[in-house]
Amino acid sequence: MQANAAAEESARIAAESEAAVTQSAFEAQIIAITAEAVALAGTAQSEEASLSNATATGEAVMQQTVAAERAVEQNRVTSTAVAATATANFENAVATATQGARASATATNSGSSGTTQPTVTPDQAALSLDAQLKAFVREEDNMPMLFISGGPFLMGASGELSNLDEQPPHEVIVPSFYLDKFEVSIQQYADFLNRQGGNRGMCAGFDCVKTQVDTAMGEPAQQFWLFEPRPGSGSFPITWVSWYGADAYCHSIGRRLPTETEWEYAAKGLDGRLYPWGNTPPVPNENAMFGYQLRDFQRGFKPVDALPAGVSPFGIFGMAGGAAEWVSDWYQADYYNTQSTSSLPNDNNASGENSVRGGSWLDPATELRVSNRGHLPPAVQTVDDTVYAGVGFRCAQDANN
The missing domain is CATH 3.90.1580.10 (paralog of FGE (formylglycine-generating enzyme))
Structure with missing residues (x-):
């Protein structure tokens, strides 16, 4: 009986924790939506201080989200540029060798015109x-x-x-x-x-x-x-x-x-x-x-x-x-x-x-x-x-x- 009671108590605590997490996530979503709605409609300040605080919090969350996205995007661009520079340096070395190979693969056909004619x-x-x-x-x-x-x-x-x-x-x-x-x-x-x-x-x-x-x-x-x-x-x-x-x-x-x-x-x-x-x-x-x-x-x-x-x-x-x-x-x-x-x-x-x-x-x-x-x-x-x-x-x- 004691074991069953302990198990039931553990299950109850777990259920309450899960409900709290779900409620927090739901509230965060509503705050973000509230901020979006306020920005779209251009409404005046709320009469209730609690709603005003929620809106301000939502706007801050939205601004942080956009700023984070821009930071991620900027980091991606920077990383791509660094990789591109490294690739270009490598390809420059390859190009030098390739151009040398092209030059040796080109035959000189002077004839009467004295011009160089590529054969490749x-x-x-x-x-x-x-x-x-x-x-x-x-x-x-x-x-x-x-x-x-x-x-x-x-x-x-x-x-x-x-x-x-x-x-x-x-x-x-x-x-x-x-x-x-x-x-x-x-x-x-x-x-x-x-x-x-x-x-x-x-x-x-x-x-x-x-x-x-x-x-x-x-x-x-x-x-x-x-x-x-x-x-x-x-x-x-x-x-x-x-x-x-x-x-x-x-x-x-x-x-x-x-x-x-x-x-x-x-x-x-x-x-x-x-x-x-x-x-x-x-x-x-x-x-x-x-x-x-x-x-x-x-x-x-x-x-x-x-x-x-x-x-x-x-x-x-x-x-x-x-x-x-x-x-x-x-x-x-x-x-x-x-x-x-x-x-x-x-x-x-x-x-x-x-x-x-x-x-x-x-x-x-x-x-x-x-x-x-x-x-x-x-x-x-x-x-x-x-x-x-x-x-x-x-x-x-x-x-x-």
């Missing part, structure tokens, strides 16, 4: 090395930009996996250019909205973004003075962004969206691969994020610098799955039938839609092929605007700029 065609490894050696970090938003060496490549696809708008394959000559190593993040886009003072500004009178830049104080459409990503999401790629919002961001920092040709070249490289990493099918959470449902939003994204197994031949992250990406071109289903070798963007706006490349976290594996072409209206105004839930972007610039 640049391979993908050499171009990948150049991409890293000539890279720089953009001052405006701390984005690394990689150098993409230009040249001819086979754009489009044929075969049973390809769609009609990917056919026929045709050679295109691409000038050298720079491309963002990562997709633009939620934090970077929130900073852009704060710089322009709202969710329209430079976006041709349309909303720049739908709801992805969720703030600690409410939805973007409800405020125009401060945009903050929710804690933990700042390093994820921005999505729900309109073409106008993507274009405005790039132009605000003196860059532009990549052309459809540039995008495919950076993702495909010289060997005509199916996916940025090669010809093997994508593996979830290893080299791409794909195949999720809208309800899986919390699991469908990773930071923009995640999944190194999925990088393109030039070292570009996130070109398959996660966030699909706007390019500068207007979409035209039969555009490849022109067999044009120009890399200029298509300016025929008859379709009323812009091209989207790369596939998203909501798409099946077949949509992640580097030659696959998506398309959407440039403004987020459709009845089913959830189609924009997986659309983001990155920026480019001319090599001589």
Whole structure:
């Protein structure tokens, strides 16, 4: 009997402790929500001192949370920069050896002209090395930009996996250019909205973004003075962004969206691969994020610098799955039938839609092929605007700029 009584007493104490912990957690959640509600509504001070204290505490908690998130983000950026410096130092040493090898592999054919003729065609490894050696970090938003060496490549696809708008394959000559190593993040886009003072500004009178830049104080459409990503999401790629919002961001920092040709070249490289990493099918959470449902939003994204197994031949992250990406071109289903070798963007706006490349976290594996072409209206105004839930972007610039 004494043993039973002791056991019952222990169970009672444990239950009370668990209830106390649960109650504390619930109260903390309410305090945070109260602070958010007060910030949104702009209400006056509470008549009751207890509610005022709770609100002040909640605001402090929210400010600490945002500050902590920014500190984590800054530490991540700093760590990435340190690692990039170490990598660059190593690659400089490799480059010296590589350049020596290239020089010895080049034959001198003087003939009547007396000029030097290379006998070795640049391979993908050499171009990948150049991409890293000539890279720089953009001052405006701390984005690394990689150098993409230009040249001819086979754009489009044929075969049973390809769609009609990917056919026929045709050679295109691409000038050298720079491309963002990562997709633009939620934090970077929130900073852009704060710089322009709202969710329209430079976006041709349309909303720049739908709801992805969720703030600690409410939805973007409800405020125009401060945009903050929710804690933990700042390093994820921005999505729900309109073409106008993507274009405005790039132009605000003196860059532009990549052309459809540039995008495919950076993702495909010289060997005509199916996916940025090669010809093997994508593996979830290893080299791409794909195949999720809208309800899986919390699991469908990773930071923009995640999944190194999925990088393109030039070292570009996130070109398959996660966030699909706007390019500068207007979409035209039969555009490849022109067999044009120009890399200029298509300016025929008859379709009323812009091209989207790369596939998203909501798409099946077949949509992640580097030659696959998506398309959407440039403004987020459709009845089913959830189609924009997986659309983001990155920026480019001319090599001589």
